[in-house]
Amino acid sequence: MKYIWQGDLWPKLTWNSDILLSLLGRARLAQGNLLGRVRRLGFRLGEEARADILTEEAVKTAAIEGECLNPQMVRSSVARHLGLREAGLISVTRPVDGLVEVILDATRKYDEPLSADRLKGWQAALFPSGYSGFHKIRVGRWRGKEPMRVVSGPVGKEKVHFEAPPGREVEPEMRQFLSWWKSSRESCDGILRAGLAHFYFVTIHPFEDGNGRIARALTDMALAQDESSDIRYYSLSSQIMEEKKGYYDILEKCSKSDSPDVTKWLIWFLESFERAIKRSDKIIGNVLTKADFWQEHAQTELNERQRKVLNRMLDAGRGGLEGWLTTRKYVSMTRASRATAFREISDMTDKRVLRQLPGKGRSVRYDLIWPK
Numbered sequence: 001m002k003y004i005w006q007g008d009l010w011p012k013l014t015w016n017s018d019i020l021l022s023l024l025g026r027a028r029l030a031q032g033n034l035l036g037r038v039r040r041l042g043f044r045l046g047e048e049a050r051a052d053i054l055t056e057e058a059v060k061t062a063a064i065e066g067e068c069l070n071p072q073m074v075r076s077s078v079a080r081h082l083g084l085r086e087a088g089l090i091s092v093t094r095p096v097d098g099l100v101e102v103i104l105d106a107t108r109k110y111d112e113p114l115s116a117d118r119l120k121g122w123q124a125a126l127f128p129s130g131y132s133g134f135h136k137i138r139v140g141r142w143r144g145k146e147p148m149r150v151v152s153g154p155v156g157k158e159k160v161h162f163e164a165p166p167g168r169e170v171e172p173e174m175r176q177f178l179s180w181w182k183s184s185r186e187s188c189d190g191i192l193r194a195g196l197a198h199f200y201f202v203t204i205h206p207f208e209d210g211n212g213r214i215a216r217a218l219t220d221m222a223l224a225q226d227e228s229s230d231i232r233y234y235s236l237s238s239q240i241m242e243e244k245k246g247y248y249d250i251l252e253k254c255s256k257s258d259s260p261d262v263t264k265w266l267i268w269f270l271e272s273f274e275r276a277i278k279r280s281d282k283i284i285g286n287v288l289t290k291a292d293f294w295q296e297h298a299q300t301e302l303n304e305r306q307r308k309v310l311n312r313m314l315d316a317g318r319g320g321l322e323g324w325l326t327t328r329k330y331v332s333m334t335r336a337s338r339a340t341a342f343r344e345i346s347d348m349t350d351k352r353v354l355r356q357l358p359g360k361g362r363s364v365r366y367d368l369i370w371p372k
């Protein structure tokens with residue numbers, strides 16, 4: 001099996017512009033419509049939307065790699081970095097903070113030069129302990145001489161999905177990548193460049209671990225450069241997670257080829273990009289709903305525990321809090337006693353903040369009275 005990096009034309013990637021033209025046009029239209037809608041949010045709501053998107057991006061980019069992060073912990077880290085008032089409500093682990101820092105560095109500082117040291121710093125931030133799970137890895141350095149293969153299946157029956165260039169070639173490959181990154185900004189369409197950067201980087205696979213997360217951060221950085229904006233209002237990682245099998249399948253298919261043509265990958269990327277933007281409409285809608293809710297209850301007296309629970313319900317969206325709100329969940333979220341939880345929930349139903357759903361006894365559930 002010959003891989004794309006073994007081809008004579010590598011690393012020069014090619015594509016069929018005629019095939020991509022209509023897809024790129026649709027992607028640009030969706031992008032423009034979203035950015036126009038975002039401008040109507042105003043600064044405060046824009047920051048809320050930004051925090052929600054960043055939280056979604058961090059949680060999903062980790063989930064693609066099989067890592068499950070606590071969304072509330074991620075949100076607390078995002079809030080701290082953005083200076084929002086809910087910062088510090090939940091203690092944050094260093095790996096979570098590191099991932100948020102990488103995503104923010106890629107987008108906030110999109111105009112700063114991309115260098116080997118910067119990439120190595122990102123990878124080190126993802127693995128502050130020097131371990132990936134129980135395995136000690138090379139941190140803040142390119143990978144070593146050992147073969148780098150992407151495999152699946154039980155020991156002895158592994159299926160090799162992809163093999164990256166030998167370790168001795170990583171240094172020159174990354175020099176070429178960084179040179180391409182710099183020169184392509186002026187010569188390539190910005191959305192296509194984001195897709196090409198993603199494919200190019202994961203093909204080299206320069207680190208022992210963290211390559212996927214860094215590739216997605218680079219994609220965000222390229223899109224920030226394209227939009228001349230340090231704020232992301234859509235999450236590609238969230239969309240990729242929805243289509244995880246298709247994502248890995250198309251990467252494998254285009255990598256196992258001696259042809260430099262990556263048209264099929266770019267088709268998948270553009271379609272996923274368009275779906276990610278449409279998906280963000282829901283997140284922005286949630287931000288507007290949350291703002292309407294608190295405007296409606298601006299004069300309602302509520303304590304910090306009550307506000308915390310209400311914000312959790314608002315962040316989850318309509319029907320998003322599994323099983324609705326119960327006294328037990330209120331206790332779990334606030335660490336209040338059961339008696340206090342019951343009293344505070346009753347207070348919110350009396351104030352027309354919550355409504356009781358059909359049911360009796362321990363099965364009583366509550367939902368928000370959502371803004372119309």
